[in-house]
Amino acid sequence: MQADLLNDLGEIKANSGHLTEAQAMFRRALPLQEKTLAADDPALANTLVNLGVIGRYLSEPVGELQAYMSRAVAILEQHADSEGEALANAREGLAGIYLEQHKDAEAQVLMEQMLAYARQHAGANTRQLGLALGNLGALAYHRHHYDEARRYLTECLGVLESSYGPESAALNDCLATMSELSDALGDLPATVRYAERNELVTRAVEGDHPFRARSLAMLGEARREQGRDAESESLLLQALAMYERLGLAHDLFTTASLARLRDKAHRYADVLRLADGGLTQCAKDSTLTDCRSLTELRARAQAALARKG
Known part of the structure; x- marks a missing residue:
């Protein structure tokens, strides 16, 4: 019962955006479940998925996240007839982790499996169909397959708008x-x-x-x-403040955008401060566009400040 309560509280915290607190709840629940549940119990897989999803937002080590998600997928594949939706969600989470590792081919296989399931059950869960289409659209976009991305994303919007309306958070x-x-x-x-x-x-x-x-x-x-x-x-400062309250300081996209704005205004000390913070997020992959931008902005700011003496 305690593990169930911890999971319920964790989901409440996660849905309200309190990810660090949610993660703590799920981490407490997992060993309790491992002691009391069978190794292939779908409830155990649900906790593993929650830890994997939240861990991505909190930039936990990718190897740890892959272990959570791979284990969840393996459990749910044993219950595919009764846990098809949960399996599709776990595959989606594992696909996202593969993307972070630049394992695009592995990610695409999982996403296409999710899409096939979602198309078969679209009447029962159009949101999952939209998620599958959106994921494949995002993958195509990141691979610079822009026509393919547009097709997936256009269908995604059409599916979700028809079910939830044009102003839905979905x-x-x-x-x-x-x-x-x-x-x-x-x-x-x-x-x-x-x-x-x-x-x-x-x-x-x-x-x-x-x-x-x-x-x-x-x-x-x-x-x-x-x-x-x-x-x-105003918008970028609101975003940074919200990320910080969520325990996600120095969000890379937001930090790079604000640094570009400060560079335009010749506020070079601010550029250095932002770049130093943002570049801490580049340890996993310094080739990301925003990482390259921050590196260039930092060098330009240092040169400008040096000229001023």
Whole structure:
């Protein structure tokens, strides 16, 4: 019973955006379940999935996260007939971890399995179908397969809008990726339009939440590209503050956007401070675009300050 209570409390904390507290609950629940449940019990897999998902947001070691998710998938595959939806969700989580390791082929296999399941059960769970389409759209976008990404994301939005309406928070991920895709294609009006919609739909999320923080940051970056610097600064500062309250200080995308804004205003001391904080997030992969940007901005700020003596 104690493990069940800890899991319930953990899910409440996670849904309200208190991820560090949620993680502590799930970590306490896991050894209790391991003592009392069978090794292939689906309830054990649920806790493992929760630890894997939250751990990604909290930037826990990828090896630890993969161990959680791989174990969950292995358990649920033994119960595929009765736990199909849970298995699809676990595969989605493991696919996300593979993406962080640049194992795109492995991730795509899992995502396509999830999509096949979701299409078979679309009448019962259109949200899962939207999630599967959105994940494949995001993967195609990151691989620079932009036409493929647009097809997946357009279907994702259509599926979710028809079920939940155009202002539902369920559209969050697809709108965010559509905004990124539009930016990559140099379509600023579309970038702004999708970022504005994403910010609007996440207003329904109560309190501090990573989804809400991301939407503020994305709209802040869109406003920066529009030259609306005051609005951009306000949004980016709100996003950074929310990330910090969530225990996710120095979010890379937000920090890089604000550093670009400070660079434009010749506020080089601020650029250095932001870059030093943001670059702590680049240890896992310094080739990320925002990591390269922060490195360049930091060097330029150092040179400018040196010239001033």
